[in-house]
Amino acid sequence: MRLAFIDQVFTWPPLGGAPLDVYNTMQGLQDLGHEVHLFYGTQKENWVVDPVDESSLPFSATAVPYLQEDLEPAIIGEKYREAVDQWKPDIVFQCFGFFMKPTLTKALAHYPQIARYYAYEPFCPSNYRLFRRDKSCPKNYLRTPNACRRCTLLGMRANLLSGHTADYVLEYENVQGWSQHYYDELISSLKQYKSIIVYNNFTKELLKGVTDRVHVIGGGVHLKDFPYHPLGTKAEQEKTIIFLPGRAEDQTKGLGSLLKAGEILYKKRQDFEIWVTIGASEITYPWYKTLGWKNFSEIMALYQQSDICVVPSIWEEPFGLVAVEAMATGRPCIVADVGGLQEIVVPEETGYIYKRDNEKELAQHLETLLNDEELRQKMGDAGRKRVEDNYEWNKLIERHYPPILEEALS
Amino acid sequence: MTDRPRLAILFNETNEAPKLIKGIRRLRPEAEIVAILSPRAPRQDIENEVDELIILELSPLRLLFTGGFPGLIRGLRKENFHTFVIRYNTLKLKLLTAWISPQKAELWLSHGTVTAIEKSTFSVLKDHFSRKFTGWIRFLTYLCRVLFTRVK
Incomplete structure (x- = not known):
């Protein structure tokens, strides 16, 4: 099968667990005999994120370049559609992305799609972490959209007032993240996915009532990267x-x-x-x-x-x-x-x-x-x-992914 | 001294300093990087990453009490920086930058964008307050939409 992976914020070398997860999932599926290709967003003028080192990726990748002023749903949707259509995948995986993820899902609606959520992107537009005032937040945007809209906007207040909006806040503004339209588009994208892959049962619970095509698949490691190193005996004064x-x-x-x-x-x-x-x-x-x-x-x-x-x-x-x-x-x-x-x-x-x-x-x-x-x-x-x-990557992929891919094509 | 353009970074706070220096090295590879730090700031993450370190009193309160502010401006002017970088969008930092009058002044914001800073006191004030004003208008517009329309 030809599997396209879309990650709007991919970094390599990886910054955090999400790009590692994409990398290992793609590599595992490639080892199973599938053709995989990564499409990732890139902003050359952004100083925070280093350019992706494509030469160290074991699979092919296409950068989808954009500028801050391109961060409009229509433009971003078109850019990714153009790139993905050229490659003609059988299935599209929607990986990390924020307010533009429903837009991209819509732009690529002519493919069966599977989504992976790495944090709590659909449940917490404020910071995708369900974390507020130093604590976990019990709300869920899918169920309590009005409370979450207030929280999100107040959280973005300082950024909006500064007159320098970019990335997350700019995406929120450009997709009109406060609107009924955005909420409907998000719900529709969740229902459209053939499967949604999440890391834990807590997240699965948050999707209850919206879709039941949810699979809990944790991350993993390659055992060769983390060789077993048994604990030795400590010397007398050794800390x-x-x-x-x-x-x-x-x-x-x-x-x-x-x-x-x-x-x-x-x-x-x-x-x-x-x-x-x-x-x-x-x-x-x-x-x-x-x-x-x-x-x-x-x-x-x-x-x-x-x-x-x-x-x-x-x-x-x-x-x-x-x-x-x-x-x-x-x-x-x-x-x-x-x-x-x-x-x-x-x-x-x-x-x-x-x-x-x-x-x-x-x-x-x-x-x-x-x-x-x-x-x-x-x-x-x-x-x-x-x-x-x-948690061995290859075993994880072999165990979980073949039925999910079949389900997506059925 | 070299022929490379001297780029100064004012570290009034040092969090994420190595990341910023790395970003500057990538986007301005030709620059000779000078870090300006307060005597109390932790230096170990910075000193090996930059070409030059300048230690100066940067606390506004201390400068006010000791009358050191004009001296700070004069000292930084003499350094003749090609580019002066600040990290926070505050009026006091932008005014300080305008008074030092480097050839170029830039604001490197934590989300990765780089914005040019105006060069004269008046244009700094005008730009700062017009951005604040439009920011407030946008915020209040969105707030009205959030408060007076409900998502079902």
Whole structure:
């Protein structure tokens, strides 16, 4: 089959889990014998995002270039339609995108389409994270559109008032994200997809009543990228390394909870260090080490140097790839009871799950693992086994995708 | 000194500084990058990434109390920057830029766009307030639509 993947915000090298997911899904489907091709949006004048390094992609790709002033539904729809029509796919996968995703779905309505949601794009137009005032938000735009419209607009107030709108806010303005028309187009796109793939059961629940063609498929890892590295025995004075990987500077990632847990622990013991992949900050503790942003191979080495991995997210983390990566390396994981994370870790077996934002409970679990080297090793080994059985990319693709593709063509 | 155009970045805050420097290196590869930092700002993420570091008192309050503001302007003018980059869309930063009078002044916003800054005090004020005014009009228009029409 010829499978086209549309990602309006693709980055490579990847910034975050979404482009990695696209990459691995495409590569896995290619390995199954399908022809795959990526179509991605690119803005050359944007300084934040580096150009996609196409030479390091194992599949073919077409950039769909646009300028800020092109960010109009009609123009964007036309640009992607033109590019995709030239390639003539059998199925189109709609990957990451924000307010333009329904527009593109409409522009490519002559193909069977499958959508992947990486965060909470259709449920939270405010920030696609269902995260408001430092907490998870219980609302859902599909069910409470009027409340969500108010929240979205008030959230964009500062940006609109500055007179410098771009990207997310500009898309919102240009598609008239507040309108009945946009809401209808979003609902219609969700109903139009032959399948919708989400990361966790929480997201599946949010789509209830709109469509039942929803599949929960987590992300995964290639085991060769994360070789098993069993925990060794610690020397007498050697510190135990607690590691928080990922974009820790992001408020939703819960670094604050981990630091508070560190403060609690440090009063009792000084045999640990907390390592975080974050740039230098004004926060200093004798047990806290900032590592800066690390590339893929550096991250692998850090997992191997660490003893315990913590993912203290305070939003409904859609998946939590870092937990799978740490488990693949053979590290026990302590995670918050959010979104996909609570589906990855098996409590008491591969690590612990604690109530989000509850630093005392987190500190307790850390203490249990700090006290017991054997338990760390046992949980680390169990984590590796769980990843081998459930989160190996090729197995994931082989298990889930063939029936979804058949369903899309039926 | 080299023949490369000197591009100064005013880091009144240093968050995401390496990302900005990387973006500038990509879009302005010919530039010699000078970072201007306050004495209290963390430097380790920046000093190895730029060609030159200038440490200056940047706190408006301290400058006001010590009377150091005219000296700051004079010092930065003497540096004769080709391009002066600020990161935040505030009137005080835009005015400071106009007073330093580099050949070019730019606002590199966190969402990735680069906007030219006006060069004279009057045009900075005019541009700033007209953007604010149109921003308010747009916001109030959308707010009315959100409040007075319901999505069903």
